[in-house]
Amino acid sequence: MQDVIVVGAGPAGCAAANILAGSGKAVTVIERRRLPRNKPCSGILIGKTLELLREHFGEVPRAALCTPYENRGMVFFDDDGKEFCFEQKGLNVWRSPFDFWLWEQAATRGANLIEGRNVTAVTQGDGFAEVAFADGTKLRARFVIDCSGAAGGLRGRSEGGRDLVYTYQVFYRGSSCLDPHYFYALTDPRFSEYDAWYNVKDGMPVAGVAVRNPQNAVRFHKAFFEHLHTEFGFSVTRAVREERWVMPHIRPKCSVHCGEGNILCAGEAAGFLNPMGEGISSALASGMLAASAVVNRKQDALSAYTASVRELQEYMARQWKLLSFLSERFRGMRGE
Ligand SMILES: Cc1cc2nc3c(=O)[nH]c(=O)nc-3n(C[C@H](O)[C@H](O)[C@H](O)COP(=O)(O)OP(=O)(O)OC[C@H]3O[C@@H](n4cnc5c(N)ncnc54)[C@H](O)[C@@H]3O)c2cc1C
Structure with a gap:
């Protein structure tokens, strides 16, 4: 029995593993691909992301930076082509070396990796959670954190409805x-x-x-x-x-699925994504919050985690408001 199994070695999974391993928990990350792996992305790290990285991982290595490495902000064109510029200093990175660097930081702290294995199911047991593989093998832990992304389709928001x-x-x-x-x-x-x-x-x-x-x-x-x-x-x-x-697909209520029982969901698997498509900051933050909930309040980790993500949801809602100002389509979703 492990302390924690994390499914997925993206930003959410690496952030969770980094906190867990740093707190002395026995944590194994299971990733279906071999690392480094690419994640289709624009690779813009906004100010909020850089703050989290500096606090928990350090400076982004040069090997992950693109040309031009400096991102100066976002320019939005609304439905009528009217331009709005939001200046903010950020970075422009390639996801493959960036995510691999995140993983290396977690590994340095003692996180284990099983790569090239696809988790096919995550189930709740009596006081534990279990992951299963296609060949019938199972691994058990006190907690499983599902960080399998929007395409993962395990216990998170992407399961079933797949909106x-x-x-x-x-x-x-x-x-x-x-x-x-x-x-x-x-x-x-x-x-x-x-x-x-x-x-x-x-x-x-x-x-x-x-x-x-x-x-x-x-x-x-x-x-x-x-x-x-x-x-x-x-x-x-x-x-x-x-x-x-x-x-x-982020809707006006910005609802997320934090998990059930001993299974917590973080990152896109839980539905965290800022409505215009920026998701690395909320993946890192939710991964860390899920891990902290497991470390600090293991008796009721899910309630502690659910309460702690409110600020992230409020941030999503503020972004949504901005989008509904820019676009009729987003305004139209309010009535859904
Ligand atoms: C086109 C595009 C552009 C984007 N641009 C930006 C941007 O500029 N800035 C930004 O901040 N965000 C951007 N995003 C969003 C950002 O990429 C995601 O929000 C972020 O990667 C989510 O992190 P995650 O850890 O939740 O999931 P992911 O990064 O998707 O990681 C999930 C991991 O889980 C693994 N996995 C999945 N299923 C299983 C399984 N069954 N078993 C084992 N492993 C599994 C996957 O292989 C993957 O490594 C963009 C997204 C897209 C699609």
Whole structure:
């Protein structure tokens, strides 16, 4: 019997493992892929994320930084194309070395890793929780923290209902007149069913769209590409690669699923994501809060954890308010 099993070695899982191992708990992280693994992402670390990292992990290593490494904020274009610039100092990183660095910090503190193994189920037992693998093997711990992300589909919010948004982004060789130090997001319904975005990584422009129906992704992406070309002089010599992924669909109530019994859910598995798609800060914070609840109040960890995430939900709600100001689609979701 372990103290804690963490499923998933993304930011939520590594943050949880880092706190648990640092507090002397026997913790094993189970990751279905081999590390380092890539996570489709824009890789923008906002100020809030950097604060958490400095406090718990240290400075982001150079090996994880993209060019330009400095992110100066976000530029939003509302449904009518009106521009709003939110200046904030952040970083531009590649997720593969960034997440691997997070894992290394947790490992240095004593967290164990089982990689290349897919957890197929997490179940509650009598005073313990259990994970199962496809070959029938089981591992038991006092607590399991499900950090399997939006695509994980274990005990978290992604199980069953799977209320998801589908993302499609393409990396190019090319250029535009947009300042590469900013991340651009557009809510115009001609370009996406959620939002569309543009950013630059190691000199490669990236254009992405989020849709409710994955079959619509390429059509919306084409319209967005044309818009970037006409309005911002976007021209490309070739497409380098495509990435498709999912995110939780965040609704106005910003509800999350913290878990049940001895199973706690953190990060996107619980439904934490700031409505415009920034999720690393809430993944780190919720992973740490889940771990702290296990360390400090093991008798009723779930209640302690649920109470401690209220601030994160309030932050999501504030972001939602901003989006509903920018976009009719988001305003429209209020009535759902
Ligand atoms: C296109 C896109 C752009 C984004 N841009 C940004 C951005 O610029 N900034 C930002 O802050 N956020 C961004 N996000 C959101 C951010 O990527 C996520 O919120 C964040 O990665 C969530 O972290 P997590 O630890 O909860 O999950 P993940 O990072 O998804 O990690 C989950 C881990 O669990 C593993 N796993 C899943 N299922 C199992 C299983 N059954 N058994 C074992 N292991 C399993 C996975 O392999 C994975 O390693 C973006 C998301 C997308 C899709």
